[in-house]
Amino acid sequence: MAKLVEYAKGLPKDTVFTRKMAQDFLKKNKLEANVENFFNRKAPNIKGLKVDTSFTTGMLSKRP
Numbered sequence: 001m002a003k004l005v006e007y008a009k010g011l012p013k014d015t016v017f018t019r020k021m022a023q024d025f026l027k028k029n030k031l032e033a034n035v036e037n038f039f040n041r042k043a044p045n046i047k048g049l050k051v052d053t054s055f056t057t058g059m060l061s062k063r064p
Contacts, residue, residue: 001033001034001037001038001042003029003033004022004025004031004033004038004042005038005042005046007025008042008043008046008049009046009047010048012049013048014050014053015048015049015050016050016051017043017045017049017050017051018052018053018054019039019052019053020033022035022038022039023035025064026049035043039051039053
């Protein structure tokens with residue numbers, strides 16, 4: 001998760017950071033982290049980062 005936090009901190013000020021962006025970063029870099037935990041615990045503490053959690057993950061997004 002440290003790499004994800006580092007990535008988020010390196011984004012330009014007032015960037016809207018989404019779950020999809022986090023998942024894409026993890027996939028691209030072949031990393032694993034709990035995205036839900038990141039958005040619940042780490043993301044709110046990153047100054048200048050706007051968080052958009054509307055992108056759903058997991059089984060809920062796969063329902064018809």
